[in-house]
Amino acid sequence: MSPGAVSPLSKVKALTFDVFGTVVNWRSSVTDELTLRAYRKTSSGLNQDVKARVQKLTEEDWGRFAQEWRNSYGKFTRGFDPEKHTWKTIDQHHHDSLVELLKAWDLADLYSPTEIESLSLVWHRLTPWDDSSDGIHELGKTYKTSTLSNGNVSLLRDLNDFGNLGFQVLLSGEKFGAYKPNPVVYTGAARELGLEPHEVSMVAAHLNDLEAARACGLRTIYVERPQEEAWDKEDERYQKAKEWVDIWITEDDQGFLALAQRLEELA
Missing domain, CATH: 3.40.50.1000 (HAD superfamily/HAD-like)
Known part of the structure; x- marks a missing residue:
């Protein structure tokens, strides 16, 4: 100037x-929590097939999962039209997209509904x-x-x-x-x-x-x-x-x- x-x-x-x-x-916070929670689940009474899949996942993999979760947020907000769509909060989107991502990663049985609800709120703790x-x-x-x-x-x-x-x-x-x-x-x-x-x-x-x-x-x-x-x-x-x-x-x-x-x- x-x-x-x-x-x-x-x-x-x-x-x-x-x-x-x-x-x-958000990236480090979400990746860390995804990694930690998955590690803890391998020490619980998890189905052996699910346990084997989880144990193969690295922190880098969970970083990709976090990025896909974030990408779904961007797609949702950019595509939302107040004139056409029923209102959905970001909390609701984070929950629903987490459920879909777990299915896509063949991890639908990893968490209970209560655990998914808790994990979806990681975005409150960044x-x-x-x-x-x-x-x-x-x-x-x-x-x-x-x-x-x-x-x-x-x-x-x-x-x-x-x-x-x-x-x-x-x-x-x-x-x-x-x-x-x-x-x-x-x-x-x-x-x-x-x-x-x-x-x-x-x-x-x-x-x-x-x-x-x-x-x-x-x-x-x-x-x-x-x-x-x-x-x-x-x-x-x-x-x-x-x-x-x-x-x-x-x-x-x-x-x-x-x-x-x-x-x-x-x-």
Whole structure:
């Protein structure tokens, strides 16, 4: 930005955060729990055929299982049409997709219905990135901080408590009966915060989320996180994003702590 120029973020009063992948490290948390629970089951009175299949699975395999679980979430939220589909929460989706994945992996008999219910709620217990808690608390000294996630409100409340994240507001697609990237989620968030869209900046580790927010008039802050970006770095969309993203925090920076410092410098 040239000397004397006004930052496009100068009028921003609130920051809305994507949560899965941006604030919390879902990949390690889910993989660890899948691995641990499967290991514990091999020490129980498990059917020998199922036990043999489970014992062959490595932590890398459970990482693939976790990724497939996450992919099903993305497919579900992108395909959800409020005009055509009956509402389903992310908790419900996580449960149903877990059941389907266990069947697909020939592990339908691994867990009881009660155990599946418990395991499906691992998404309520995700470890934050190292900078998340301190960074959000620091940003909250200057800006109103809110989630803007597809996760249902009870899930977000648990993540906020579990990770001591310090969000001042919990906004979810659930409140608007739609899922990102549906525009009503972004415009609804600004309205709920009592602000105009340009007074809100979306913070995310996914450029497609920021692209949708930008189309609704929100400002954009990109925070790189390991393995989170779906767009290839050689993709034209990725290269063009460097021209329209307002602040770009690289993976080598300290995430939200670096963001707080950058915003202070721009103030």
